Amino acid sequence: MNQFLKQxxxxxxxKLPKLIVLGNESCDLDSAVCCLCLAFNLAKNPGIIKSLTTCHNPVLPVLNVTRxxxxxxxxxxxxxxxxxVDLADLVCRDEVELPEGQSETKFVLVDHHVSRFRRNVVAVVDHRPFDGNSGLEGGTYKFIEQVGSCATLVTKLMEQVDLCKEVTEENAGVLKLLYGAIVLDTxxxxxxxxxxxxxDHEMAALIERSLRVEDSGAYRKQLFDELVAKRSDVSSLDSLQILSKDLKIVSKNGITVAIPGYPILVQEYIKLVGVEENLRRFAVKTNSNVIVLMGMKVTDGSVQRDLGIININNEKLHREILNKLTSCISPDFAFKKHDHVxxxxxxxxQCNVRVTRKHLLPLVTNVVDGFGSSD
Structure with missing residues (x-):
């Protein structure tokens, strides 16, 4: 992997055209791992996505965050x-030119499929519901299936071309990365x-066989606990940095809603030092009218979730998002209102812990899509 990344x-x-494999803007473990592993496999085994075998652009994985x-x-x-993996060899989005207009440089989107680069997208691998308004070209290869982890789909692509049968040292490294993302995301x-x-179960078991894992239960738990601990460790981050740790943005018609997710509860977050000032600084930085805070805490495998909707400068938008989420039946967030304001x-x-940001995003997008710039 490191030799590939150095190349x-x-x-x-x-200035030659490239085939850019781009993860999503949250750059969580699933997105980052899928970006690197799919790009590695496309470079070594172009047949993993048959429609791309005629594309001879050099493959370039790009993490969708700044350095x-x-x-x-x-x-x-x-x-x-x-x-x-040598972090210095990774490519972040501010280190490469990403063309939005028609270009010979093409994109493969992983862990998302709605993108401003849609004109140049040739393939998508994603695990969220398909958005009919994505604007993707009709000939775009799409492997979209609602599973727990996008890494499951990348593993499936590898399995389909027999890359999991005889495991080389290189493949073993790739499978370990994918496995970690599957365990954490599920x-x-x-x-x-x-x-x-x-x-997800099938591909995790396949990787365990390929890596000759003897006690899968213990192996999964040790890895999961390790990753959750590292994800939850925000001790070195201030209340402004936490907002950018896992961020989604919905923007249209001059309206922007920021949706930060983080590994502590919102009720814990709002008690941090300088939180009000940093929320306002974050709103200016992202040009946000409303901020939807999504908190999650995992303790011994038990999940807690909560949510906050902050009006920055558009009460009507705040009210519409609030009504949309609280009145939603499918999915039902099962909200209980906190008194703290x-x-x-x-x-x-959020009493229904099975509902995630993947479910919330289309609801917020629907509100923003119907919200005129004059409001």
Whole structure:
């Protein structure tokens, strides 16, 4: 993997068209691992996505964060380092030109499929519901299936071309990375979280056989506990940095909603030093009208979730998002309102812990899509 990444850094300066494998803007472990592992496999085995065998552009994995933001992804940094991936060889989005207009440079999107680069997208691998408004071209290769982890789908692509049968040292490193993402994203296959699907179980078991894992239960638990601890360790981050740790942005018609997710509860977050000032600084930085805070805490495999909706400068938008989420039946967040109020916010315990940001995003997007710039 490191040799491949060094080669990728080597092509940054040339002007030749590239095949960019781009993760999503949250750059969580699933997104980062899928970006690197799919790019590695496309470079070594182009037939992993048959429609791309005629594309001879050099493959370039790009993490969808700036170099400055990368250290905020604590579990990503830890897991890559522990698997001997040299962080200096990674390519972040501010280190490469990403063309939005028609270009010979093409994109493969992993762990998302709605992108401003849609004109140049040739393939998508994603595990969230397909958005009919994505604007993808009709000939775009799409491997979209609702599973717990996008890494499951990348593993499936590898299996389909027999890359999991005879495991080389290189492949073993790739499979270890994918396995970590699957275990973390499925909350270690927790029935309470209900994230894992049959294909997640199948691909995890395949990797365990390939890596000759003897006690899968103990191996999964040790890895999950390690990754959760690293993800939850925000001790080195202030209340502004935490907001950028795992961030999604919904923006249209001059309206922007920021949706930070973080590994502590919102009720814990709003007690941090300088939180009101930093929320306002964050709103200016992201040009946000409303901020939707999503907290999650995992303790011994048990999941807690809560949510806060902060009005920055658009009460009507704040009210519409609030109504949309609290009146939603499918999915039902099962909210219980908290009395604590700060910054004109509405705060809730989320009793249905199976509902995640993947479910919330389309609801917020629907509100923003229908919200005119004149409001």
């Amino acid at each position: 990728c850094r080597g092509i940054l300066g040339n 400055e933001e990368l250290p905020l992804k604590t579990e990503v940094v830890h897991f890559l380092r522990s698997n001997q 909350v270690n296959f927790s029935a309470e979280a209900d994230r894992a699907r049959p294909l 700060t910054m004109e916010g509405s705060f809730f315990q």
